[in-house]
Amino acid sequence: MWDTDGHRYLDAMAGLWCVNVGYGRKAIADAVHAQMQKLAYCPLTQTHAPAAELSSRVAGLLPQGLGHVFFTNSGSEAVETALKMARQAARQMHPGESRFKIVARHRAYHGFTMGAASATGQIARKRAFEPLVPGFLHVAPPDRLRCAFCKGSNACSLACADEFERMIIMEGPATVAAIIVEPVIGGGGVFPAPDGYLERLREICDRYGVLLILDEVITGFGRTGKLFGFEHSSIQPDILVLAKGITSGYLPLGATVANGRVFDSFLNDKNPAAKFTHLSTFGGHPSSCAAALANLDILCGERLWENSASVGSGLKGRLREIDDPRIGEVRGRGLIIGIELVAGPDRTPLPEADVVRIQKRIRANGVLVGRNADTVPGFGNVLTIAPPLIVSEAQADEIVDAVRRALAAKN
Numbered sequence: 271m272w273d274t275d276g277h278r279y280l281d282a283m284a285g286l287w288c289v290n291v292g293y294g295r296k297a298i299a300d301a302v303h304a305q306m307q308k309l310a311y312c313p314l315t316q317t318h319a320p321a322a323e324l325s326s327r328v329a330g331l332l333p334q335g336l337g338h339v340f341f342t343n344s345g346s347e348a349v350e351t352a353l354k355m356a357r358q359a360a361r362q363m364h365p366g367e368s369r370f371k372i373v374a375r376h377r378a379y380h381g382f383t384m385g386a387a388s389a390t391g392q393i394a395r396k397r398a399f400e401p402l403v404p405g406f407l408h409v410a411p412p413d414r415l416r417c418a419f420c421k422g423s424n425a426c427s428l429a430c431a432d433e434f435e436r437m438i439i440m441e442g443p444a445t446v447a448a449i450i451v452e453p454v455i456g457g458g459g460v461f462p463a464p465d466g467y468l469e470r471l472r473e474i475c476d477r478y479g480v481l482l483i484l485d486e487v488i489t490g491f492g493r494t495g496k497l498f499g500f501e502h503s504s505i506q507p508d509i510l511v512l513a514k515g516i517t518s519g520y521l522p523l524g525a526t527v528a529n530g531r532v533f534d535s536f537l538n539d540k541n542p543a544a545k546f547t548h549l550s551t552f553g554g555h556p557s558s559c560a561a562a563l564a565n566l567d568i569l570c571g572e573r574l575w576e577n578s579a580s581v582g583s584g585l586k587g588r589l590r591e592i593d594d595p596r597i598g599e600v601r602g603r604g605l606i607i608g609i610e611l612v613a614g615p616d617r618t619p620l621p622e623a624d625v626v627r628i629q630k631r632i633r634a635n636g637v638l639v640g641r642n643a644d645t646v647p648g649f650g651n652v653l654t655i656a657p658p659l660i661v662s663e664a665q666a667d668e669i670v671d672a673v674r675r676a677l678a679a680k681n
C-alpha cells in the first residue's frame with residue numbers, strides 16, 4: 271500500500287484481517303463488473319444464481335452436514351443471524367424449555383450489533399451502550415500467559431473449557447441455547463484454542479443439548495493454515511459464522527451456515543411459526559456473491575491456506591527469536607499472530623502508550639501491524655499480525671525486521 275505522500279507499506283494486517291488473496295486481483299473486479307451488468311439486484315426472498323452457486327460452493331468446502339447457508343452483509347450480521355437462529359432452534363428442539371442464554375468468553379469479539387456486542391467480551395466496546403441484550407454470559411478465555419487455572423503447570427488442563435460446563439450447570443441447562451467461540455480469538459489479542467479445547471466444548475454441548483456456534487469471521491478461509499479453524503480439531507460446529515475472507519474484503523458479505531439438525535428445526539410443515547423470519551435486503555447481494563466466487567477460485571486454486579501454514583509458522587518462529595524482555599509471548603496459528611508485550615517478568619501488561627509507540631515505529635519502518643485497542647482497559651498490549659495469505663518468506667522477514675528494529679529503537 272502507498273499513502274497519500276507516496277510512502278510504501280507492507281500491510282501485515284490484511285486491512286482488518288480480511289484481504290486474504292491480497293490486493294489488486296483483477297479477476298474479482300471483472301466478475302463483479304460482469305455480474306452488475308447481468309443482474310444488478312435480486313432479493314433472497316427467492317434466490318439468484320450467484321447466491322445459489324456460492325452456497326453450494328461454501329457447503330462443498332465444509333464437512334457433509336454443514337450445508338445450509340444464510341447470507342448477510344457483514345460478520346456482525348452473520349453473528350446476529352447465528353444468535354437468533356440458535357435461540358429459536360433451541361426452543362424448537364427442546365419444547366417446554368426456555369433456552370435463550372448464550373455463553374461466550376471474555377476478550378472475544380463478535381461484532382458491533384446489539385446481540386453480537388452482547389456476546390463480545392470486551393467492556394471497552396460495550397460500556398457506552400449498556401444495558402445490552404439479556405442472557406449473555408462470559409467465561410475466561412484460554413490465556414497461557416496468565417492462566418488462572420493452570421498456574422505453575424506446564425500443561426494446559428483445559429479447565430478453561432470446563433468453565434463452560436460449570437456455567438451451564440449453574441445457570442440450568444434448560445435455559446442455555448448456545449456457546450459461541452472463535453477458534454482463535456482475534457481482535458481481543460490472538461488467543462488460539464489449545465489442543466483438545468474445541469473437542470471438550472463439543473462434548474459439553476452434546477451433554478447438555480446446547481448448540482455450538484463457531485465464529486470464524488477471521489479464522490475462516492485459510493487464515494489459520496487450514497481452510498477453516500475448526501479443522502485443527504476433530505469436531506464440527508452446529509452453526510458456523512463466516513465473513514471477511516469469503517470475499518477477501520473486495521465487497522461486503524457474511525454467511526451463517528447451519529447443520530441439518532438446526533435447519534430441520536425450522537421446517538414448518540407441522541408448525542407455521544417454526545420458520546426463520548429473518549430478512550435482509552442487501553445480504554447475499556449478487557455482486558458480493560460474484561466477488562466471493564471469484565475470490566474462492568483464487569483462494570482454492572492457489573491453496574493459500576498452505577502458504578498460511580508454512581509462512582505463518584516460520585514468521586512466528588522468527589518473531590520468537592527476537593531477544594527482548596518486553597516480549598511476553600508470541601502466539602498464533604497460521605497467519606494470525608499476536609505479540610503480547612509486558613513490563614517485566616511478572617507479566618504486567620506493557621502500558622498502552624508504550625505499545626502504541628512501538629506500533630508507530632513499526633509503521634515508520636514500512637509495515638502496518640494492528641493492536642488489540644479498545645478491548646479491556648489495561649490489556650491493549652498485544653500487537654497483531656495477519657498479512658494477506660499470499661505473503662512470501664521474504665516479506666515475512668520484512669515484518670520481523672520492522673518489529674525488531676522498532677523494539678530496539680531508543681526513543
Ligand SMILES: Cc1ncc(COP(=O)(O)O)c(C=O)c1O
Pocket residue numbers: 286344345346347349379380381382452456457485486487488513514
Ligand atoms: C471474530 C469476529 N466476529 C465478528 C466480527 C464482525 O464482523 P464485521 O466487522 O464484518 O461486522 C469480527 C470483526 O472483526 C470478528 O473479528
